[in-house]
Amino acid sequence: MTADPSTTKPIKADDAETIETDVAIIGAGLTGSLAGAVLARAGYRVVLIDKRTVPPHEFRVEKIAGTQVEIFRRLGFLGDIEAASSTFDRVLNIREGKVVDVSVRRAYGIRYSDLVATARRLLPDSSSFIRDEVTGINCSADLQHLQLASGKRVTSRLVVLATGMAGALGYNLGMTRRVLAARHSVSFGFSIAAPEDAPFDFESLTCYGGRTTDGVDYLNLFPVPDGMRANLFLFRDPNDPIMRELRRDTKATLFRLMPGLQHYVGEFRVIDQVQNWVMDLSVIEGHVQPGIVVVGDAFQTNCPAAGTGVSRLLMDVERLCTEYVPHWLETDGMGIEKISQFYSDPDKIAADQRSLQVAHFRQALASSTDIRWNVQRRLHFLRRSITHRVDRIRPGWIARVRSALR
Numbered sequence: 001m002t003a004d005p006s007t008t009k010p011i012k013a014d015d016a017e018t019i020e021t022d023v024a025i026i027g028a029g030l031t032g033s034l035a036g037a038v039l040a041r042a043g044y045r046v047v048l049i050d051k052r053t054v055p056p057h058e059f060r061v062e063k064i065a066g067t068q069v070e071i072f073r074r075l076g077f078l079g080d081i082e083a084a085s086s087t088f089d090r091v092l093n094i095r096e097g098k099v100v101d102v103s104v105r106r107a108y109g110i111r112y113s114d115l116v117a118t119a120r121r122l123l124p125d126s127s128s129f130i131r132d133e134v135t136g137i138n139c140s141a142d143l144q145h146l147q148l149a150s151g152k153r154v155t156s157r158l159v160v161l162a163t164g165m166a167g168a169l170g171y172n173l174g175m176t177r178r179v180l181a182a183r184h185s186v187s188f189g190f191s192i193a194a195p196e197d198a199p200f201d202f203e204s205l206t207c208y209g210g211r212t213t214d215g216v217d218y219l220n221l222f223p224v225p226d227g228m229r230a231n232l233f234l235f236r237d238p239n240d241p242i243m244r245e246l247r248r249d250t251k252a253t254l255f256r257l258m259p260g261l262q263h264y265v266g267e268f269r270v271i272d273q274v275q276n277w278v279m280d281l282s283v284i285e286g287h288v289q290p291g292i293v294v295v296g297d298a299f300q301t302n303c304p305a306a307g308t309g310v311s312r313l314l315m316d317v318e319r320l321c322t323e324y325v326p327h328w329l330e331t332d333g334m335g336i337e338k339i340s341q342f343y344s345d346p347d348k349i350a351a352d353q354r355s356l357q358v359a360h361f362r363q364a365l366a367s368s369t370d371i372r373w374n375v376q377r378r379l380h381f382l383r384r385s386i387t388h389r390v391d392r393i394r395p396g397w398i399a400r401v402r403s404a405l406r
């Protein structure tokens with residue numbers, strides 16, 4: 001559905017003290033930028049506000065894969081993502097020095113800052129982007145008012161709050177965050193290079209942790225346009241001395257935590273800063289309010305090891321911007337009855353719940369010493385390696401059996 005062209009005159013953000021628009025999006029990370037692009041391309045007046053002109057080099061999602069690829073395709077953005085990334089099709093999966101299996105599927109490696117910059121470029125009119133900090137919000141069932149640090153104001157019919165996991169703005173409206181799992185996981189991100197910058201022997205490699213006491217879920221190595229990235233995910237006390245060792249003597253600590261890794265990776269050096277994050281799993285509360293809708297990490301945080309953050313935010317963007325906002329803008333008002341339709345969307349709820357389920361699954365698989373999980377862990381990797389071996393002997397056989405059984 002597209003907007004009535006008579007109401008879609010571009011805004012002149014720089015020369016107006018009060019900017020009027022249909023939708024004001026606060027936060028131009030991946031969620032806000034994609035939401036802005038979808039709505040603006042459908043003809044709605046959109047203002048996208050972020051306090052930073054250039055997305056910083058922060059460690060966040062660095063690869064797009066699986067269902068995420070499908071949603072990017074549906075939104076019409078996959079070509080742009082592909083042009084800015086390194087593509088890879090095969091991941092060699094190893095554990096305790098042995099091959100578990102080889103996953104074959106198209107994936108895209110890209111730094112988060114480049115991903116966000118690409119998403120911002122999808123806006124059809126760059127003047128819809130405003131570099132500013134939103135310092136105040138006033139929402140109602142009629143019009144919404146934003147106060148910016150520069151003194152400018154924005155008036156809109158709807159506010160989309162996409163301020164990420166640290167966004168404090170919702171607190172001004174009485175929203176709170178409920179922590180579901182404090183310090184749930186620890187993630188490390190850094191770049192590596194082989195001696196003399198020779199190519200590695202693999203396209204992409206995942207090494208799973210072996211001992212539950214180490215709490216290592218997996219190390220994933222994959223290409224991005226400027227080299228080879230490493231993402232390491234652990235479920236372990238963030239104050240454990242191993243964290244400092246991983247930052248200071250990364251390679252030796254990895255080889256110690258994952259015996260057998262060296263055989264597949266060979267010698268390498270870490271060539272940039274080792275960034276790390278400690279993640280809480282949390283969800284927003286008190287968010288069902290008129291005039292404002294909360295999306296992406298601002299709504300719920302994710303376990304990086306689960307790799308579901310982008311699936312969730314893409315679901316938010318797709319359902320909100322292709323289904324609900326077009327209907328909401330057809331009639332006057334932006335009351336709770338409209339806003340709550342989005343939060344009740346079955347696909348959105350399923351994506352949010354799945355993200356939490358996968359987070360708990362990964363934690364238990366990597367670190368639970370419970371007997372049930374010891375058995376489950378063995379079965380999990382055994383099943384994968386049997387499937388891999390059978391499929392190597394008789395390619396496509398497993399897929400044919402599965403489809404025959406359906």
Ligand SMILES: Cc1cc2nc3c(=O)[nH]c(=O)nc-3n(C[C@H](O)[C@H](O)[C@H](O)COP(=O)(O)OP(=O)(O)OC[C@H]3O[C@@H](n4cnc5c(N)ncnc54)[C@H](O)[C@@H]3O)c2cc1C
Nearest residue numbers: 027029030031051060061134163164296297304307309310
């Ligand atoms: C270490 C790590 C690894 C991850 N790995 C994966 C992975 O492999 N796979 C996966 O699917 N997901 C992963 N994720 C999750 C994924 O990165 C996030 O879900 C995603 O980046 C969230 O995007 P966002 O736009 O909601 O938030 P953000 O990217 O945080 O964007 C929020 C934006 O809001 C702006 N902002 C905030 N307050 C204001 C204000 N008052 N005024 C103006 N602007 C404001 C900020 O400047 C920022 O640009 C990972 C996360 C982390 C932390």
